Structure formats: structure tokens, C-alpha cells
Amino acid sequence: MINQVYRLVSPRQFExxxxxxxxxxxYVVVRPSFLSICAADQRYYTGTRGKEAMAQKLPMALIHEGIGKVVYDCSGTFKKGTYVVMVPNTPSxxxxxxxxxxxxxxKFRSSGYDGFMQDYVFLKPDRLVELPEWLNPxxxxxxxxxxxxxxxxxxFEAKAHTRRDVFGVWGDGNLGFITSLILKKRFPNSKVIVFGKNQYKLDHFSFADETYQIDQIPENLxxxxAFEAVGGRGSQSAINQSIDYLSPEGSISIMGVSEYPVEINTRMVLxxxxxxxxxxxxxxxxxxxxxxxxKEHPDFVDSLGILVGDVHSVKTINDIINAFESDLTLSWGKTVMEWKI
Incomplete structure (x- = not known):
């Protein structure tokens, strides 16, 4: 069969x-149904990933977050019509x-390897996980x-010590929200404190025990x-601030990606x-x-609904561009593309 792949060939240009x-x-053949735009996709789309990386990795289909419906599986692993989440990491x-x-x-899709912006995606059965029917797509x-x-x-659970009375999450964006919500569900008797720069974002963290703007943290806290979910240049101040408030022999889980090296207060780490x-x-x-x-925490899924920002119906390449451009102005949540192209 002939499969159409929608590739970024240069900043803001798809072919x-x-x-x-x-x-x-x-391979299992999956028709993508709902795709989500990631900050990494935006760095390629806007050309801010860096000339060397852009030259090395383009042309490339973007998107590594998405779900779809099985349309053909000769292995018999999945029934036709089964909704699945697609795993972008592809080990050899x-x-x-x-x-x-x-x-x-x-290999990782949408990072030097075609992502999910295709008419059909071909994946090994172990790169798919079946979704519950009730899940909000x-x-x-x-x-x-x-x-x-x-x-x-x-x-964290494998490497950190077992005193887990108070967690601190640095980052008031999507990853910070998800991380702190998981911590609150996983450790319901522990205190989860969120630290961020924007009060209007922190207001969304109603489940957290406490929230603080990063310039208004009590000295004795x-x-x-700690979990760092900031990324970029801001990860440096987030990591160092978490070091200041950590009790001895605590841990910092670093999740935010930065394009540049950051300085860490190693004296206090030691x-x-x-x-x-x-x-x-x-x-x-x-x-x-x-x-x-x-499945264990259906209310967890309900809480994640607040992260759904804009939803775009995508039927043409212009619709793809409009979704990416709109995402650049989104101040909260995730941009979702309903893939109908």
C-alpha cells in the first residue's frame, strides 16, 4: 500500500x-486518531533546535504523542478497531x-525518525498498548x-530513601502538573508542595497541599x-533552589531538558x-x-482533563500549520490534533 507521510522539510513548512x-x-497498521504537540516538536517546527540538528534530522514527520485505531494486524495480537497508544521509543x-x-x-520517533504524522503508522506489536474504552481520547x-x-x-522509588513525608515539585507547567498529581495519588498521606513562577498556573494545582511562587518560599521549609520539571535555562535556578530546601540525603529527580549546560551547587550536594x-x-x-x-485511579484521568487546551480538527496541511501556530500562543495545557487528514 502507499502511505502518505507529512514531513517537516524546513521551519514552518510541511510536505x-x-x-x-x-x-x-x-507490523501492526495503526490509523492515528488523536495527536498532541510537544515542546520538542515546536523546536523543530520553529527552527530553534539548532542548524546542525535541523540539517541532520530533517525532513522528518513530527509528533511522538498519540493514540490510534488498529486497522490491520496479521499477527493476531490486536483486534481490528482496537484503540491503542503508540510507543515512540523503538529499541533494536x-x-x-x-x-x-x-x-x-x-530510535525515537520525531527525533531523527519519522513520527506519527502519517496516514498509517506501522509498529511492532510490542510498541502498542491497548487503551480502556472509557478513556477520554x-x-x-x-x-x-x-x-x-x-x-x-x-x-525515584528504586533509588531514593524511604522517608517520603514531603515532596517538592518545581515547575507549574504540564509536566509539573502531571508529576505532582501522580505523587499525590501514589503517596496520599504525603505532602506535595508545588513551586512555580506563575500564580495563574499554580491556581490549577488545587490537589496540592501547598503552592508557592519561587520568590515567596518560607525560609524554614x-x-x-524534589522533582525538577522546569527545563531550559530555568532548570538551573530550579535545581539549585531545590538543593537549598532539601533535607540531608534527599534526592532530586531531574526531568526538564535544557539545550545548554547548567551550573549546579555541587558544594551543597556534597x-x-x-x-x-x-x-x-x-x-x-x-x-x-x-x-x-x-485504571486504578479513574479520577486521575478526570483531573488530567484540565490539561486539554486547544483541540484542532486536522484535514489539510494548513490545518497542521494552524495547530502548531496556535500552540505557540497557548499559555496552559496541551494542543491536541484530531487527525482526519
């Missing part, structure tokens, strides 16, 4: 390319120590982002563990014996864990 794909293979090997999302040989569109927080939580836990992206297990977490 359709055609690829011949065989149905007689071990396994390692008994290193997780699939850290293997240097793994607008929330389902950004499950991949939720798995990033879930992955960080799994790494102490936390057991004095307090702080554990720094880095985490990036996610793998199949994180998608499975996230879906199970949603």
Missing part, C-alpha cells in the same frame, strides 16, 4: 511524501541493566508525556525529595549527601504502568 509499505509483515536490542529508552541504539493523546512522569517515579536522579523519555513498561495506574 507530503509517499512510502510503499507491505501489509504482509510483522535489549540489555539486562540499561532500559530501552537509554540504549544508544534505540483528548487525554489519551498525551499519554506519552504522562509516561515520562511515571518513568521518573519508578526510578524542608522537603524530603554537604547534604544529595542523590541526583536523571530520567529521560520512557519505554513500554512505563506505558503499561501508566495505563494500569489510570
Amino acid at each position: 507530503v511524501t509517499y512510502k510503499d509499505r507491505s501489509l504482509q509483515s510483522d 536490542e535489549t540489555d539486562e541493566i540499561v532500559a530501552e529508552n537509554y540504549l544508544r541504539s534505540s 483528548h487525554v489519551g493523546a498525551f499519554i506519552e508525556l504522562i509516561t515520562i512522569a511515571m518513568h521518573a517515579l519508578v526510578r 524542608q522537603i524530603d525529595h 554537604e547534604k549527601g544529595i542523590t541526583i536522579i536523571g530520567s529521560s523519555r520512557s519505554g513500554r513498561n512505563d506505558f503499561v504502568n501508566t495505563i494500569e495506574f489510570m
Whole structure:
């Protein structure tokens, strides 16, 4: 069959390319239905990723957050019509120590490898996880982002000490919201404190025990563990501020991506014996864990509905451009594309 792929060829310019794909293979054919725009996609779209990266990775289909419907599966793993979440990480090997999302040989969709902006996506069965029928598809569109927080939580639980009375989350955006919400569900008897720059965003964190603007934190406040969900240049001040408020032998889970090196107060890291836990992206297990977490906590999914920002019906390339341009002005939440092209 001929598959149409919608690739970014230069900043703000998409073109359709055609690829011949065989149905007689071990791939499952999925028709994308709801896709979500990530900040990483925007860096490619706007050309701010850097000339070297742009030259190396384009042309490329964007989007690594999305769900779809199975239209063909000769392996018999999924029934036709099954709604699934698509796993963007694509490993080519396994390692008994290193997780699939850290293997240097793994490919990641919309990062040098075509993402989900296609008529049909061909994936191995293990790159798909079935969704519950009741799931809000607008929330389902950004499950991949939720798995990033879930992955960080799994790494935290494996590496941090067990005194978990007070958590601090730095970041009042989408990832900060998801991370703090998961922490509150996972540790209901613990205090979750959120730190951010924008009061109108912090007002959305009604489930948190306390929220503070970063220039109005009480001096005597102490936390057991910190999660940094800021990214960019702001991650430097977020990490160093969390170091200041961490109790001895606490941990910092760093999730925010920065294009530039950041300076960290290593003196206090050493004095307090702080554990720094880095985490990036996610793998199949994180998608499975996230879906199970949603089934256990249906109200968790309801709470995530507040992150659904704009929803765009996409039928043409101009609709794609309009969705990306609109996303640039969105002050809160995620932009979702209903994929009808």
C-alpha cells in the first residue's frame, strides 16, 4: 500500500511524501486518531533546535504523542478497531541493566525518525498498548508525556530513601502538573508542595497541599525529595533552589531538558549527601504502568482533563500549520490534533 507521510522539510513548512509499505509483515497498521504537540516538536517546527540538528534530522514527520485505531494486524495480537497508544521509543536490542529508552541504539520517533504524522503508522506489536474504552481520547493523546512522569517515579522509588513525608515539585507547567498529581495519588498521606513562577498556573494545582511562587518560599521549609520539571535555562535556578530546601540525603529527580549546560551547587550536594536522579523519555513498561495506574485511579484521568487546551480538527496541511501556530500562543495545557487528514 502507499502511505502518505507529512514531513517537516524546513521551519514552518510541511510536505507530503509517499512510502510503499507491505501489509504482509510483522507490523501492526495503526490509523492515528488523536495527536498532541510537544515542546520538542515546536523546536523543530520553529527552527530553534539548532542548524546542525535541523540539517541532520530533517525532513522528518513530527509528533511522538498519540493514540490510534488498529486497522490491520496479521499477527493476531490486536483486534481490528482496537484503540491503542503508540510507543515512540523503538529499541533494536535489549540489555539486562540499561532500559530501552537509554540504549544508544534505540530510535525515537520525531527525533531523527519519522513520527506519527502519517496516514498509517506501522509498529511492532510490542510498541502498542491497548487503551480502556472509557478513556477520554483528548487525554489519551498525551499519554506519552504522562509516561515520562511515571518513568521518573519508578526510578525515584528504586533509588531514593524511604522517608517520603514531603515532596517538592518545581515547575507549574504540564509536566509539573502531571508529576505532582501522580505523587499525590501514589503517596496520599504525603505532602506535595508545588513551586512555580506563575500564580495563574499554580491556581490549577488545587490537589496540592501547598503552592508557592519561587520568590515567596518560607525560609524554614524542608522537603524530603524534589522533582525538577522546569527545563531550559530555568532548570538551573530550579535545581539549585531545590538543593537549598532539601533535607540531608534527599534526592532530586531531574526531568526538564535544557539545550545548554547548567551550573549546579555541587558544594551543597556534597554537604547534604544529595542523590541526583536523571530520567529521560520512557519505554513500554512505563506505558503499561501508566495505563494500569489510570485504571486504578479513574479520577486521575478526570483531573488530567484540565490539561486539554486547544483541540484542532486536522484535514489539510494548513490545518497542521494552524495547530502548531496556535500552540505557540497557548499559555496552559496541551494542543491536541484530531487527525482526519
